[in-house]
C-alpha cells in the first residue's frame with residue numbers, strides 16, 4: 662500500500678531567497694571578522710563578507726517565480742553592521758565563558774541575546790534544510806546584524822562548539838577573536854595564528870633580555 666502523504670499545516674512560504682544554516686561556520690567567522698578593530702566602514706564589511714562567503718550564491722534559493730530576478734548584487738544588507746559590531750564586542754567576552762558565568766550574569770546575557778533574536782522573528786523563518794537548522798530570510802534579504810546575533814547561538818546551546826572554542830589572541834598587538842581548534846590533551850590555543858604566536862614569543866624574549874641586561 663502506498664504511504665499516505667504527510668499532512669502539512671501550510672505549504673512552504675513563497676519567500677525565502679537566502680537560506681543559511683543556523684550554526685553555519687561561515688556566519689560565525691564572518692561575525693568575528695566584523696568584530697575586529699580594523700573593520701571600520703561599509704567597504705571593510707563587504708570585503709569580509711565576500712572573503713567568508715565566497716559561495717553565497719549557493720545559499721540563494723531558486724526563485725519561486727520564474728520571472729522574479731534574484732537580487733544577487735545585494736546579497737546582504739550592510740547598513741546595520743555597526744550595531745552588530747557593537748553587540749559582538751559587548752557579548753563576546755561573556756559568550757566565550759558562557760558556561761562559567763554566574764547565574765545572574767548568565768541570565769542577563771541570555772536575555773540580551775534572546776531579545777535580539779526575537780527582533781528577527783519577523784524577518785524570516787526557521788527551516789530544516791540541507792545545512793540542518795536553517796534560517797531563511799524573507800525578500801528583504803539577510804542583514805549583518807541578524808547574522809551577528811545568530812552567530813552567538815551556537816556557543817550558548819549544547820553543540821559541537823562550546824564557548825571555549827572562542828579564543829582571544831594573546832598577542833597584545835592583536836587581541837582579536839578567533840575560533841580555536843578542538844582542544845588537544847589540555848592545550849589551549851592562545852594565539853589566532855602561528856605568526857602572532859611567534860611574534861609574541863619574540864617580544865617576550867626581547868623583554869626578558871632587556872630585563873636581564875638592566876639587572877646586570
Ligand SMILES: [Zn+2]
Nearest residue numbers: 830835853857
Ligand atoms: Zn592574533
